[in-house]
Amino acid sequence: MPKGNEIITYKNRIIHDMLHNEDESLSHNLVYALDPDCIGCEDELIYSNIFPYLKVPDIQTEAKCYITMAVNMPKVSTKNYFFKNMVITINVIVHDEKMKMDPQYNATRADYIAAIINKIFNGNKGYGIVPLEYVSDTESLLLNSFFMRTMRFSCDELNSVRC
Secondary structure, eight states, rough: OOOOOOOHHHHHHHHHHHHHHHSHHHHHHHEEEOOGGGOOOGGGGBBBTTEOOOOOOOOOOOOOOEEEEEEEOOOTTTTTSSSEEEEEEEEEEGGGGGBOOOOOGSSSSSHHHHHHHHHHHTTTTSSSSSSSEEEEEEEEEEEEEEEEEEEEEEEEESSSSSO
């Protein structure tokens, strides 16, 4: 991967891994939980329900579910400068009216979507030089009608090409 493009590459790969995962059942279940009408047309969720940036939902009349993300590089190794730490933040944002799922799922929609995302990314070897590490998972309230679950994953990436 060309150095300096990691953030762009990671965001594109994250979206791809969510919508077109090798385990098709994970992608299917994720799309179904976000918007069942998009089964078979998953890419339509990009920029309508899945955003490659941190987006706060607009005040709206239609209740929806969102996934937003950020990719950050908070530090470069101070020992040898060959490595940098990459942190992926994924937010699952669900309107209050969409939180309740059918009893068979035994979970809120935000928790169910977060569990699928965890299965996709925790230990994933497609990022950095080591598998992704599941760092944190927190719940919060956003704009009084939206619930949010914020998940963070971390890995190390090469900082420069060795001579």
